[in-house]
Amino acid sequence: MPAIVGGSAETAVRVGQLTRVYGTGPQAVTALAGIDVEFHCGTFTAVMGPSGSGKSTLLQTAAGLDRPTSGQVWIGDQELSRLSETKLTKLRRSRIGFVFQAFNLIGALTVEENIHLPLRLSGARPDPDWLGQVIDRVGLTDRLHHRPAELSGGQQQRVAIARALAMRPEVIFCDEPTGALDTQTAAEVLALLRSVVDQTRQTVIMVTHDPVAASYADRVMVLADGRIVQDMPQPGAERIAEHLALLGRRQLVAQGS
Numbered sequence: 001m002p003a004i005v006g007g008s009a010e011t012a013v014r015v016g017q018l019t020r021v022y023g024t025g026p027q028a029v030t031a032l033a034g035i036d037v038e039f040h041c042g043t044f045t046a047v048m049g050p051s052g053s054g055k056s057t058l059l060q061t062a063a064g065l066d067r068p069t070s071g072q073v074w075i076g077d078q079e080l081s082r083l084s085e086t087k088l089t090k091l092r093r094s095r096i097g098f099v100f101q102a103f104n105l106i107g108a109l110t111v112e113e114n115i116h117l118p119l120r121l122s123g124a125r126p127d128p129d130w131l132g133q134v135i136d137r138v139g140l141t142d143r144l145h146h147r148p149a150e151l152s153g154g155q156q157q158r159v160a161i162a163r164a165l166a167m168r169p170e171v172i173f174c175d176e177p178t179g180a181l182d183t184q185t186a187a188e189v190l191a192l193l194r195s196v197v198d199q200t201r202q203t204v205i206m207v208t209h210d211p212v213a214a215s216y217a218d219r220v221m222v223l224a225d226g227r228i229v230q231d232m233p234q235p236g237a238e239r240i241a242e243h244l245a246l247l248g249r250r251q252l253v254a255q256g257s
């Protein structure tokens, strides 16, 4: 595949020849081995693959939380390696949202304060219409003055999604957002992420191990050993599970088990 040379108006995120090596010498681990991929605006992508295949590293480097060893990352038409740490932090706060498996809410703050936190950190002026819509959409209107510990896991994840949406980011990166939730609650959270893409044309890139969760996406990408080994448009949960099983069997054969 030729190296990708830049971002465009329709590109939410693009990575070119992305490499991330942890450590040096004989201890070095290649987590990403030269990935080229583009995520269009208003799409929902699931990133899957065996443990250690590089999913979280791809998310962290594409989101500007970690610097690649080599290669480029564009958010829209902005290439990240050209940015100073200060400018990168500013871009992350204004254009990117994050949702993690462990919710990462601040226990001492109320739901409303947690949701407003990105605005306070970036010094941005709140847009009451947008925040009202977000809070409405995640169904938290009657929980605004509660603290995270007083909420269920699903409600806490919905607060985390509302917080990720507060700055109206172009892209939301989610690392196993339903990993700690039961099936029904996970379905609600996934439907919410789907609506973020369908209603406001934001872009969602989600790491998951769960084929059912991945079936909410428009596209499923499978990593193995730091490379993309499958890239499927709307494959459905069964086909995803088949691909993962096949990949697992191939890895066992390669390991001589």
Ligand SMILES: Nc1ncnc2c1ncn2[C@@H]1O[C@H](COP(=O)(O)OP(=O)(O)OP(=O)(O)O)[C@@H](O)[C@H]1O
Pocket (backbone or CB within 6 Å): 022, 023, 029, 030, 031, 049, 050, 051, 052, 053, 054, 055, 056, 057, 058
């Ligand atoms: N900080 C680090 N230092 C050294 N090696 C690391 C570090 N982070 C990740 N790795 C290694 O890089 C490879 C990819 O890790 P990564 O966490 O991206 O995989 P993953 O697909 O997200 O795995 P999982 O599904 O288990 O979360 C693994 O071999 C891992 O051990």
